[in-house]
Amino acid sequence: MIVSRSMNRLIEDQEGWTRKMFEAAIQMRKTFGPENIYDFSLGNPDIEPPPAVKQKLITSLGGSCPGMHRYMPNNGYEDVREDIAAYLAERTGLPFTSRHVFMSVGCAGALNILFKTMLNAGDEVILPSPFFWEFKNYVENFGGVPKFVETGEDFQLDIDAIERAITSKTKAILLNSPNNPTGAVYNEASLKQVAALLQRERKKGREIYLVADEAYRKIIYTKEPLPDLFAIYDLVIIATSHSKDLALPGERIGYLAISPHIANVDLLVSGLMIAIRALGFVNAPALFQRVVAEFQRNSVSIASYREKRDLLYGTLIEAGFDCVEPMGAFYMFPKSPLPDEVEFVFRMQEEERILVVPGRGFGRKGYFRIAYCVPLETIQKAVPGFLRAGKRYIGR
Numbered sequence: 001m002i003v004s005r006s007m008n009r010l011i012e013d014q015e016g017w018t019r020k021m022f023e024a025a026i027q028m029r030k031t032f033g034p035e036n037i038y039d040f041s042l043g044n045p046d047i048e049p050p051p052a053v054k055q056k057l058i059t060s061l062g063g064s065c066p067g068m069h070r071y072m073p074n075n076g077y078e079d080v081r082e083d084i085a086a087y088l089a090e091r092t093g094l095p096f097t098s099r100h101v102f103m104s105v106g107c108a109g110a111l112n113i114l115f116k117t118m119l120n121a122g123d124e125v126i127l128p129s130p131f132f133w134e135f136k137n138y139v140e141n142f143g144g145v146p147k148f149v150e151t152g153e154d155f156q157l158d159i160d161a162i163e164r165a166i167t168s169k170t171k172a173i174l175l176n177s178p179n180n181p182t183g184a185v186y187n188e189a190s191l192k193q194v195a196a197l198l199q200r201e202r203k204k205g206r207e208i209y210l211v212a213d214e215a216y217r218k219i220i221y222t223k224e225p226l227p228d229l230f231a232i233y234d235l236v237i238i239a240t241s242h243s244k245d246l247a248l249p250g251e252r253i254g255y256l257a258i259s260p261h262i263a264n265v266d267l268l269v270s271g272l273m274i275a276i277r278a279l280g281f282v283n284a285p286a287l288f289q290r291v292v293a294e295f296q297r298n299s300v301s302i303a304s305y306r307e308k309r310d311l312l313y314g315t316l317i318e319a320g321f322d323c324v325e326p327m328g329a330f331y332m333f334p335k336s337p338l339p340d341e342v343e344f345v346f347r348m349q350e351e352e353r354i355l356v357v358p359g360r361g362f363g364r365k366g367y368f369r370i371a372y373c374v375p376l377e378t379i380q381k382a383v384p385g386f387l388r389a390g391k392r393y394i395g396r
């Protein structure tokens, strides 16, 4: 067989409902025209990067700086890392320097080089669930074992469940807040409880790292900014990117921010340098390192995402869906009115031309995910369909 047994297993896992769903969606687009399909299935922002980012791209290309297309240190340009470190120092009050910043190929690349560097075969990574499915791959890529821990009905962390999941093999907890797929933002009190739990574990001789995926940090609807994990715990490494906050997912630019409290940062960085080469990334894209350096304090319009969230959430509640109000990112995760959410998702396709994703694709059956990073008009046009589905399946 041309593919390995393990890849074949992954391919088989993806078949079944995902394949059927995507085939049905392609067919529907052909039959009804793409403008009559309300596609909420992908987390691919429909908006353009801020004009200043595009302008910076143009000037970066125009100003011919010799060597700008060459290899550079594997962790990225020194001056870019200095700029990002200055932003992190300003945001956290901690002494970040360029060695605490490691430029990466998106947030996905950041997590992969990190887990390649950190994990021994059999090491466990605790993943609060529902979760972004790729996390499972990122951990398993390097012989790690994902340990899924359910969050509560409100999608907040269940500290007791996390405590029960800790074993002598636990290396890290991977937190993703604001969360894909739920839109949950973990509250500061629960993060402090996790930190206290990890401190207790440290006294027993277990050193457990908090790894956070903060790709959606700036897309947040709470009054307060996202809690600062660097202030809450010392062994923190944050992976992020500009895929969502500057709407640059195709450009593959992100970074790791390593807490200045971590003593052996040089050893970690040495490992990351090898990991980024071993995995074949070599370094983050040169041009886009230059582009994003000065936009650390910027983002796309959060007001427009809020408007979309409000319209969609209001519609779901009016229709009778059971849904936790999302406080960040651009996803919501309502309960399916039918026990089998795959069947409900198919019915929404067939009856309303609305495409959403079954919750089992994020580790929780009985729910479905709506990605509302679509034009406002798409949501407006889909409103009657959600309301009719409410009448049909919930009885409003």
Ligand SMILES: Cc1ncc(COP(=O)(O)O)c(C=O)c1O
Binding pocket: 043, 105, 106, 107, 108, 109, 132, 176, 179, 180, 213, 215, 240, 241, 242, 243, 249, 253, 254
């Ligand atoms: C939680 C989460 N992490 C990481 C990624 C991937 O980010 P990037 O495109 O920066 O690699 C995504 C993309 O949807 C995501 O939702």
